[in-house]
Amino acid sequence: MNLQLDKPWQDALEQVKTWARVNSPWLIHFNSGSCNGCDIEILATLAPRYDLERLGVKLKGSPRHADVLVCTGPVTRQARDRLLRIYEQMHEPKFVVAVGSCALSGGVFQDCYNVLGGIDQVLPVSAYVPGCPARPEAIIDGVVKLLTSLVEKPVPAAPEPSADGRGR
Amino acid sequence: MNTTQQAERFTIPIGPQHPALKEPGHFALTVDGEIVTSASVRLGYVHRGIEKAVEERTWVQNLYLLERVCGICSHIHATAYCLGVEQLAGVTAPPRAQAIREVVAELERIHSHMLWFGVAAHEAGFDTLFMYSWRDRETVMNLLEGLTGNRVNYSANVLGGVKFDIDSAQADAILSGLDFLEKRTHHYLDVVSTDLVFLRRTRGIGVMTRQQAEVLGAVGPTARASGVERDIRVEAPYAGYSEYPVSIVMDTTGDLEARFEVRIKELFESYRVIRRILRDTLPPGDLTTRVPRRIKENETVIRVEAPRGELFYFMKSNGTDMPERIRVRTPTICNMTSVIRLTVGHQLADVPMILVGIDPCFSCNDRTAVIQDSCGNRQHWTWEKLRQYGIEFYR
Amino acid sequence: MNTEATLHLATKMVSEWATETQVSEPNRVDGLMATSEDLLNAVMMLRVKRLGYLAAITGIDLGLEAGEFEVLYHFCAGPVVITLRIRTPRETPSVPSLSHYIPSAEPFERELSEMFGVAVVGIPNPERLYLPDDWPEGVYPLRKDFERSALNEERDHEYDTTG
Numbered sequence: 001m002n003l004q005l006d007k008p009w010q011d012a013l014e015q016v017k018t019w020a021r022v023n024s025p026w027l028i029h030f031n032s033g034s035c036n037g038c039d040i041e042i043l044a045t046l047a048p049r050y051d052l053e054r055l056g057v058k059l060k061g062s063p064r065h066a067d068v069l070v071c072t073g074p075v076t077r078q079a080r081d082r083l084l085r086i087y088e089q090m091h092e093p094k095f096v097v098a099v100g101s102c103a104l105s106g107g108v109f110q111d112c113y114n115v116l117g118g119i120d121q122v123l124p125v126s127a128y129v130p131g132c133p134a135r136p137e138a139i140i141d142g143v144v145k146l147l148t149s150l151v152e153k154p155v156p157a158a159p160e161p162s163a164d165g166r167g168r
Numbered sequence: 169m170n171t172t173q174q175a176e177r178f179t180i181p182i183g184p185q186h187p188a189l190k191e192p193g194h195f196a197l198t199v200d201g202e203i204v205t206s207a208s209v210r211l212g213y214v215h216r217g218i219e220k221a222v223e224e225r226t227w228v229q230n231l232y233l234l235e236r237v238c239g240i241c242s243h244i245h246a247t248a249y250c251l252g253v254e255q256l257a258g259v260t261a262p263p264r265a266q267a268i269r270e271v272v273a274e275l276e277r278i279h280s281h282m283l284w285f286g287v288a289a290h291e292a293g294f295d296t297l298f299m300y301s302w303r304d305r306e307t308v309m310n311l312l313e314g315l316t317g318n319r320v321n322y323s324a325n326v327l328g329g330v331k332f333d334i335d336s337a338q339a340d341a342i343l344s345g346l347d348f349l350e351k352r353t354h355h356y357l358d359v360v361s362t363d364l365v366f367l368r369r370t371r372g373i374g375v376m377t378r379q380q381a382e383v384l385g386a387v388g389p390t391a392r393a394s395g396v397e398r399d400i401r402v403e404a405p406y407a408g409y410s411e412y413p414v415s416i417v418m419d420t421t422g423d424l425e426a427r428f429e430v431r432i433k434e435l436f437e438s439y440r441v442i443r444r445i446l447r448d449t450l451p452p453g454d455l456t457t458r459v460p461r462r463i464k465e466n467e468t469v470i471r472v473e474a475p476r477g478e479l480f481y482f483m484k485s486n487g488t489d490m491p492e493r494i495r496v497r498t499p500t501i502c503n504m505t506s507v508i509r510l511t512v513g514h515q516l517a518d519v520p521m522i523l524v525g526i527d528p529c530f531s532c533n534d535r536t537a538v539i540q541d542s543c544g545n546r547q548h549w550t551w552e553k554l555r556q557y558g559i560e561f562y563r
Numbered sequence: 564m565n566t567e568a569t570l571h572l573a574t575k576m577v578s579e580w581a582t583e584t585q586v587s588e589p590n591r592v593d594g595l596m597a598t599s600e601d602l603l604n605a606v607m608m609l610r611v612k613r614l615g616y617l618a619a620i621t622g623i624d625l626g627l628e629a630g631e632f633e634v635l636y637h638f639c640a641g642p643v644v645i646t647l648r649i650r651t652p653r654e655t656p657s658v659p660s661l662s663h664y665i666p667s668a669e670p671f672e673r674e675l676s677e678m679f680g681v682a683v684v685g686i687p688n689p690e691r692l693y694l695p696d697d698w699p700e701g702v703y704p705l706r707k708d709f710e711r712s713a714l715n716e717e718r719d720h721e722y723d724t725t726g
Contacts, residue, residue, distance in 0.1 A: 031213075031214070032213075033213060033214045033215075033216060034214070034239075035214075035236045035237060035238050035239040035242075036238060036239040036240055037236070037239025037240075037242070037320045037321055038239070039239070040239060040240060040283060040320065041319070041320060043302070044302065044306075044309075047286075047299060047302035047303060047305075047306070048299055048300075048302070048303040049302075049303060049306045073214070074216065076212070076213060076214060076215055076216060076695070077695040077697065077698070078212040078213050078215065078695035078696070079213045079214075082213070107236070108232060108233050108236050109216045109217075109218075109221070109233075109236075111221075111224075112216045112217040112218070112220070112221045113217040113220055113704050113709075113711055113714065114215050114216055114217040114694070114695065114704075115216050115217065132236070132321060133239060133319075133320045133321060135319065210690075211692055211693055212691070212692070212693050212694060212695050212696075215693040215694065215695075217704060219678075219705060220704050220705055220709070255588075382616065383665075383666060383667075384666055384667055385616060385617060385665070385666070385667025403641045403642055404590070404641065404642035467587065468588065469588075469591060469637065469644045469646070471618070471639065471644070478618065478639075480618050480619045480637065480639075482619065482621045482635065482637065484623065492623075493621070493623050495619065495621040497618065497619035497671075501670050501671075502667060504670065505666060505667050505669065505670060509666075
């Protein structure tokens with residue numbers, strides 16, 4: 001049977017999916033070698049003062065329940081495999097938010113022997129949140145920008161993980 | 169083969185992804201039924217190679233690197249480093265700077281203990297307490313931001329002194345913030361010592377005797393809760409602590425409840441000493457003294473009291489503008505040995521609380537633990553599962 | 564006991580076993596040990612007299628020309644820091660393990676051995692502590708002749724799904 005669905009029906013379905021993703025993104029957090037500065041600011045973002053949950057964001061413990069991987073740290077060699085494994089366990093569509101200078105480029109730990117230098121050395125990153133550490137306001141801004149981009153653009157197809165493990 | 173006659177043992181690797189603690193670690197626990205029979209830790213997830221990196225950066229650059237060993241205790245690392253460089257160079261920062269260093273260090277201790285308290289409450293399943301304590305912690309974050317310009321990684325220190333002064337408006341803001349925090353801290357002390365549900369998870373759990381604490385090399389509040397008198401601020405005062413001393417806070421029971429109470433009571437000491445410094449008015453004078461770019465050949469040892477315990481720096485200079493060697497020994501590694509021993513003989517459900525009781529800072533130490541099952545049975549548990557297990561067990 | 568008295572006592576004890584004893588700072592005494600036996604005897608004496616606890620172990624690479632490593636054992640007694648130092652040749656560096664007498668020495672000794680390649684004789688658990696599982700053997704990061712190029716080979720990487 002040839003499933004040629006009518007375009008309007010498909011569009012509507014896509015809109016509903018986007019609405020659900022944008023209004024209730026579930027996060028998983030991973031520390032790939034960070035000093036914890038960014039991690040405690042992420043936790044503070046979920047605490048009463050900044051309250052990320054009012055945006056529909058929920059922090060989950062399992063990658064299988066999450067849409068967005070919020071990642072800190074300059075990616076140490078030991079953490080790399082675990083980071084990849086978590087990413088693989090997430091279902092499509094999935095997004096990665098790199099939080100803090102270390103996650104962007106390695107930060108002060110660039111060129112350290114055990115550090116790969118930035119999340120985008122390993123995974124495709126959708127949003128970068130700078131700061132050392134990134135302030136809760138910046139983290140919220142980053143998440144909001146990511147969600148806004150989902151509304152404005154269709155969800156991109158996930159890139160194939162390349163043979164050398166680099167997500168680009 | 170009669171399987172009921174064989175003790176069933178499970179290996180439960182936990183981590184390295186911690187929903188609660190936000191720090192990677194891999195603990196392996198071997199359990200015989202409910203009881204932990206052996207435990208070990210595997211670290212390495214946060215190992216960044218800092219001791220090597222410092223040899224390739226100048227003395228000034230290293231200040232910014234060493235501040236980021238740990239986001240929770242960044243100021244104390246920077247203070248230890250600056251005191252070390254000043255000692256190597258044979259200079260002393262002015263008294264006003266030392267007093268300001270002490271004020272920021274105690275504010276950091278407050279934020280760190282409140283952070284820990286919230287995380288510990290979360291481990292116990294007491295999320296309301298976690299949210300309240302982190303809301304109250306925002307008060308001290310505001311004070312730190314108002315004083316230093318940043319909520320975390322305050323960068324208060326420069327080689328030879330501090331970057332900023334405390335004026336009377338800031339002092340007033342700090343004092344009124346402390347009044348609020350003190351009221352809330354009384355409430356938390358009350359909860360910790362009287363809430364029956366909480367006490368079931370802490371009283372009599374994870375007992376470490378004084379002798380064990382000494383033999384296992386415990387430091388900080390973990391040691392003080394077992395009656396070991398170790399507090400660098402008291403036994404070897406540094407920065408402003410000779411002028412503005414603190415009293416040592418101790419307990420003798422050595423269980424988790426004692427560790428909670430010691431940390432909360434230390435908060436009162438922090439409030440007291442900050443008030444004293446700000447009300448007595450700071451010593452007059454400069455904020456910095458000159459430190460040469462090249463430090464003559466020398467060696468020194470610096471010990472300071474981080475929120476988690478003794479922080480030990482050994483520093484060696486070689487006449488150039490880069491260090492020869494800096495050894496950073498952080499407190500959690502000392503306490504980690506003790507916690508591994510303590511889990512043995514306890515129930516699996518107690519493991520999250522015992523671990524959190526030492527206030528582990530993985531980025532200071534980066535360790536993981538793994539447990540081996542003698543029958544080769546392995547179960548993969550996430551930390552979240554172990555935490556939930558503990559909560560359900562005590563329900 | 565005040566700082567001076569502790570320092571005096573520590574200096575006396577250390578100099579019984581050290582070839583060179585130096586009071587390097589107002590609160591520090593350093594003793595250079597000639598042999599492993601001297602080191603162990605000094606450590607046992609400190610334990611028996613209950614003077615100080617082992618606070619840290621530091622390894623230093625004295626350089627390719629000097630051809631030696633130095634290992635420092637720092638014991639803290641109140642404000643006084645007692646450091647026992649021992650040198651060991653670069654080609655075959657080795658020190659005795661203290662872990663049997665002092666359990667808290669274990670993580671320090673593991674770190675010393677993986678960072679410098681110093682063999683710690685008799686250590687109960689010789690596993691790596693900080694370095695990753697796939698770190699190449701024989702590459703010791705804190706040595707002065709550590710080359711980062713030893714790590715730069717393209718990793719033949721299979722995703723590790725076994726945990």
